[in-house]
Amino acid sequence: MDPSQKLSQSWDANAQVWTRAVREGLIPSRKAATDAAILDAIRARAPKRLLDMGCGEGWLVRAAREMGADAVGIDGSEALIEAAQKLDPLSDYLVLPYEDAAEDPDALGGPFDAITLNYALLGETIQGLLATLATCLTPSGAILIQTLHPWSAADGRYEDGWRTEDFSAFEGEAWEPMPWYFRTLASWQRVIAGAGLRTAGIREPAAEPGAPPLSILFVCERT
């Protein structure tokens, strides 16, 4: 099985433990800084309509709705969307693999003032999806990408390539290892520009001032 397929499959395989980890706040970096960072970035755009792409079990859709946004969640994993709908039957959730989303912008139901990708661009081939999402923005809209910080996550090899997350930093239970594609900063910049977007802002959330960044957050607008 190629890493892209294995990545998709791992979300279904980990759906239950993942849902529990998110809902019980078991991921230290998320509690320390990165949840707050994506929420701040959304708040700064004050979106009326928001799409959370790769929404998983739906926490960000629920949070965006609490901020007053009309929020939609899309994910490729049926099991995660089921979990999202069960907790939040009133929001719009949709099962849609990224490959299909990249080919069919109409299925996404835009335009949106903000599209979030919160640790949701973990594959190798993402420029097509980003370019499609760019066409689903309102003129003043933004795509907010939060992801692993290339410098903190490099782990001694600073070059693009597949890596494996074994979830050893996560609490207990049986996790299925997940392949993910490491990108350097230069590579992220190329993909963003290649999708017809420009980086209007960068945030580097950390647990405290001066500490190594726990993530990187790109605020992307259409060029």
Add this chain to the structure above:
Amino acid sequence: MDPSQKLSQSWDANAQVWTRAVREGLIPSRKAATDAAILDAIRARAPKRLLDMGCGEGWLVRAAREMGADAVGIDGSEALIEAAQKLDPLSDYLVLPYEDAAEDPDALGGPFDAITLNYALLGETIQGLLATLATCLTPSGAILIQTLHPWSAADGRYEDGWRTEDFSAFEGEAWEPMPWYFRTLASWQRVIAGAGLRTAGIREPAAEPGAPPLSILFVCERT
């Protein structure tokens, strides 16, 4: 003396040892990757007219001229411009402190197809100068900023602030310590955007594939 004044002064104090270090190739990171990176970035823009801001003893002006560009060098240090002119009497060199350049774009003699700042933005207050330089570009022109990589240079404190270069990694001789202002990636992005520029490309030169980047190089175009 405040760090900005001390920074300017250190260039004059170190002019002789600096000139020797550059001309005899004594700075390992420059030989390993960063000289080639700025030259590649210039080549990619194929500039007819180039301004090297903070040109020091002039090596990049000489190299750009060898590539066929009409190259001008400006620096705040009289001693370094003297060294530049002595080796290369035919090129245009000008002593001009950054504060004066920021206030008087006409003094710079634009428009330029490329403006290089090769380890030449080491102070705290740089947005005004960058904004002025942006007005000196041709419509398709670019500002090329190569500087210390925020990740490699953080040294355990990832936040903006004055640091001190003691030149201990450099060979022999008596160096005067130089204050320089560390900037996070997010801070660089803010300064670049604040100057009316957008990052069209990022390069992260390294000694070999996968090795930690030795510098970061921003290719900036007008928004």
